[in-house]
Amino acid sequence: MPAKQHTLEADGIQVQFDNQNVLSGVYLRVQTGQVVALLGANGSGKSTLLQTVFGARVVPDASVRVDGYPVMPAYRQPGLMSYLPQTGLWPSGMALATAARLLGVSLVEALADFPTLQKQAVEGSTRAELSGGTGRLIQTLVLMARRSRFLLLDEPFSGVMPVHIEQLSSRLRAARVHSGILLTDHRYQPVLDVADVVYLLRHGRLQLLTEPRAELRDLGYLPD
């Protein structure tokens, strides 16, 4: 029997910095079974939006709902949402195994199918001892192993080598069985390859793209 579908919605999000509107009148919808891409220029407000949805940023009048019920702050609801911030998920000097344990995950299971990562994540090793891309990938895999209903990923492909991006993309596709995934990254190609739905954040608003590659080219986000 197919898993029951759940819907995350967010709206009413108005954010200003220095009297400039960063987010105004955003409506976002993510369903379990979907990978939803959030694209946009540097500084367009993608990270601000993810922080707000997770509850890490408090925005008056914002509404975040799952299946129609308010879930603010979402991070307080057990099993509901996991969030990979752009700045890192745990302190870089913390042992990977400790970080995974605090997140309720087995490091070995999280890194299954990634033998090179398993070799690097030996007892006591920390993110600070790994390359940037390896550390990024390990954080994403640990977070995914929590199997939360919704997963917010801010630049999971950053610094990750193509062969691992491919493997991570397969994991993301498979994770749709139990999760809805909201993903932002400047590596448009792998994002578009994995996404079921694509939003462009522009002038503070979300635009749903129906022909993502063509529209991104027309708007100057992708080269001709």
Ligand SMILES: Nc1ncnc2c1ncn2[C@@H]1O[C@H](COP(=O)(O)OP(=O)(O)OP(=O)(O)O)[C@@H](O)[C@H]1O
């Ligand atoms: N705490 C803050 N104080 C002032 N301005 C901020 C603050 N946080 C974010 N901003 C501004 O808000 C805008 C949106 O930032 P945000 O990090 O959300 O963009 P982004 O789309 O994630 O960018 P990038 O793709 O470069 O990561 C930027 O202009 C940024 O300078």
